[in-house]
Structure formats: C-alpha cells, structure tokens
Amino acid sequence: MAKQGPRQAGNALFREVFGTAPGISASAPGRVNLLGEHTDYNGGPVLPIALDLRTVVHARPAYGFRFASTIAPGVVERRIEEEPRDHWSDYLVGVVRELAALGVDLQGADVAVASSVPAGAGLSSSAALTVSAAAALSTLAGKRLTPEALVDVAWRAETGYAGVRCGRMDQTVAVFGRAGKALEFDAGTGERRLVPFAGVVRLIDSGLRHALVAGEYEHRRIECEEALRRCRKLIPGLNSLAEVPVRALPRIRRELPRTLARRVRHVVTETARVRDAVDALRRGRPSQVGELLFAGHDSLRRDFESSCDEADAIVALARKSGAKGARLTGAGWGGVVIILATERSASVVAARIQEGFARKFGRTPTVWEGRASGGVRIER
Numbered sequence: 172m173a174k175q176g177p178r179q180a181g182n183a184l185f186r187e188v189f190g191t192a193p194g195i196s197a198s199a200p201g202r203v204n205l206l207g208e209h210t211d212y213n214g215g216p217v218l219p220i221a222l223d224l225r226t227v228v229h230a231r232p233a234y235g236f237r238f239a240s241t242i243a244p245g246v247v248e249r250r251i252e253e254e255p256r257d258h259w260s261d262y263l264v265g266v267v268r269e270l271a272a273l274g275v276d277l278q279g280a281d282v283a284v285a286s287s288v289p290a291g292a293g294l295s296s297s298a299a300l301t302v303s304a305a306a307a308l309s310t311l312a313g314k315r316l317t318p319e320a321l322v323d324v325a326w327r328a329e330t331g332y333a334g335v336r337c338g339r340m341d342q343t344v345a346v347f348g349r350a351g352k353a354l355e356f357d358a359g360t361g362e363r364r365l366v367p368f369a370g371v372v373r374l375i376d377s378g379l380r381h382a383l384v385a386g387e388y389e390h391r392r393i394e395c396e397e398a399l400r401r402c403r404k405l406i407p408g409l410n411s412l413a414e415v416p417v418r419a420l421p422r423i424r425r426e427l428p429r430t431l432a433r434r435v436r437h438v439v440t441e442t443a444r445v446r447d448a449v450d451a452l453r454r455g456r457p458s459q460v461g462e463l464l465f466a467g468h469d470s471l472r473r474d475f476e477s478s479c480d481e482a483d484a485i486v487a488l489a490r491k492s493g494a495k496g497a498r499l500t501g502a503g504w505g506g507v508v509i510i511l512a513t514e515r516s517a518s519v520v521a522a523r524i525q526e527g528f529a530r531k532f533g534r535t536p537t538v539w540e541g542r543a544s545g546g547v548r549i550e551r
C-alpha cells in the first residue's frame with residue numbers, strides 16, 4: 172500500500188499527467204465477503220463488508236478519453252467504440268459506454284486512478300474501480316444517478332464490456348456498504364439489510380494470483396447452470412439453486428452426476444450458513460459466526476473445489492492458533508483468507524499463521540487489517 176492515501180496519490184498523478192487539478196473525485200471501497208461464496212449468481216444471499224481500502228477516481232471534462240493509473244505507467248487514450256483490449260482501462264471504457272446507454276453523454280474525460288485495494292487478491296478491486304468511475308463520471312456529466320443505477324452501470328460494465336460474468340455482490344456492497352455493518356444482500360430478491368458488524372478482521376494473502384481465475388469462475392457458472400437444469404426436472408418451478416431445499420440433497424446426490432451434486436450441496440448449505448450468520452450477528456453472538464466460516468471453507472474445498480493448498484494451510488493454521496473462524500474469501504483459487512479472532516488474540520493468531528505459512532511455503536504472507544466501512548462517495 173502506498174504511504175500516502177489513494178486520494179492524495181491520485182491527485183498528484185492527475186496534476187503530473189494532465190498538468191491541472193481534477194474537477195471531481197469519487198471513491199469506492201474494496202470488500203471482503205464474510206460468508207456466501209458463489210451464491211450470488213445462484214440466486215442466494217451474501218454477507219460482505221465494505222473495507223477501508225478504497226479506489227479513487229479523479230476526473231475532468233476533456234475531448235476524448237485519457238486514462239492514467241498509479242498501478243501502470245503512462246497514459247492510455249481510448250475511444251469508446253473500440254473493442255476491449257484486456258487492459259485495466261477496459262473497466263473505464265465499459266463504464267463510459269454504460270453511462271452513454273443511460274443517456275449520460277460525455278464528450279471525453281481525463282481520468283487518474285489510485286487505489287489501496289490490492290489487485291487480484293479477491294478484495295474486489297474491479298468493482299471499486301467501476302463504481303467509483305460511475306460516480307465520478309456521471310457527476311462530471313451533471314447527472315446524479317441513484318445508488319441502484321450506480322450498481323447497475325458498474326455491473327454491466329464488468330459483465331458486458333470487460334466480459335467477466337460475475338454476480339452482483341461486489342458492486343452492491345461497494346455502493347451500499349456502511350461503517351460498522353455487514354450487508355446482507357439477497358441476490359434472488361434484490362433485498363438488502365444492514366447487520367451489525369463492529370469487529371476487525373485480518374486478511375491473509377495466499378499470494379496466489381491464479382491466471383485462470385476468470386476461466387475457473389466461468390467453468391463453475393456453467394456447471395451451476397447445468398445443475399439447475401437437472402434440478403428443475405426433479406423440483407418443478409425451481410428458480411435458482413439457492414432455492415433447493417436441504418431435504419432434497421440426498422435425492423440430488425442420487426440423480427445428478429457426482430460433481431454437479433457437490434456444487435449444488437455447496438450452494439444450498441452456504442445459503443443456510445449465511446442465514447444462520449445473519450441471525451447470530453443480529454442476536455449479538457459474533458463468535459457463532461466463526462464456526463460457520465470454518466464450515467464454509469470446508470464446503471469450498473470439498474464441494475465447490477475453489478480453494479488451493481495455500482488457503483487450506485492458512486485456514487488449518489488459523490484453527491490451530493485459536494482463531495474463531497477462517498475461510499477463503501472472494502472468487503477463489505487464491506487471493507485472501509479472512510480470519511475472525513478476538514481483539515486480544517488477533518495479532519498473535521496472525522503472527523502464528525505467518526510463521527507456520529513461511530515454514531511450509533518459504534515466504535511470509537502479507538496481512539491486512541480490515542473493518543466495515545462506508546460505500547461510494549463523492550470526495551469533492
């Protein structure tokens with residue numbers, strides 16, 4: 172993480188590259204998902220918190236689009252009609268195109284981006300970028316979008332132009348996250364509820380940036396679609412995998428191919444775990460949430476097969492070191508493990524995990540602290 176915050180860093184970059192001050196700045200947070208993995212695109216609930224790591228987009232009206240970022244050298248010029256380039260600026264082009272589709276027309280903009288959200292760590296750096304860009308650029312065009320429209324623009328930019336068929340969790344929490352709260356978002360009904368979450372979490376980076384994440388993720392989506400088609404033959408009228416009742420699992424196990432039945436079991440049990448976790452947080456029993464995290468990790472490892480050795484080792488070390496709960500968070504196949512521990516033990520637990528991990532893998536994993544923070548905002 173840069174020593175100065177992303178707001179100052181982006182401001183300085185803007186001045187350096189474009190020779191003037193930005194007209195508007197907006198920021199949005201990365202997120203960590205407490206529970207509810209791979210449930211959003213299966214019509215189920217998720218329970219993320221917005222983090223105090225943020226992406227800031229600074230912008231000024233211009234003719235044509237020029238984009239700069241603290242993560243990559245140089246300035247990219249883009250035309251919004253052109254094809255995606257498999258480049259970070261695709262997310263910005265996607266946002267401009269989606270705004271245009273809503274009638275928010277921009278002739279052009281100079282944009283500088285800075286971020287404290289680590290890219291590719293499973294903390295949703297892409298939604299932090301698309302949401303902050305949607306807020307900055309719509310404001311620049313003189314149009315205030317509703318929070319729901321911001322989610323939509325950001326989600327469409329990612330799924331359409333940038334081409335990742337993600338669910339709506341990341342964009343939703345980047346807009347609706349609040350300090351001291353987790354966000355229960357039901358992707359099936361679109362309902363959102365804030366749930367008290369005062370604790371500090373530790374995030375341990377597995378260090379793995381799986382090059383094929385988009386491919387693995389898409390592969391799981393296709394499996395889930397196929398599983399839904401087959402479950403519909405057994406349960407007429409079924410809308411989504413998250414709606415499959417727990418009592419139907421033994422039959423699904425008998426009738427579906429083994430792999431697909433395991434994917435369904437993950438979605439169904441994970442849906443139940445989110446509901447239980449929300450209940451525990453509401454009743455002021457955060458310690459019960461920890462066990463649900465451990466169970467969630469086992470389910471990712473065994474049934475959804477989206478974990479990796481590094482994450483499994485971190486979770487095992489967390490258990491041994493007295494953490495209340497731990498699991499791989501985000502899309503999977505690498506990225507970050509979230510650890511829940513008491514205030515008193517958190518630093519010791521994190522240090523033990525680092526030591527144990529270093530013994531096994533020969534490197535010390537990075538640890539971040541995170542707390543539930545606010546969603547998108549205009550900085551000025």
Ligand code: GLA
Pocket residue numbers: 207208209210211212295337338339340341501502503
């Ligand atoms: C990524 C996607 C989300 C969600 C998670 C897995 O973060 O962007 O929509 O599907 O993976 O839970």
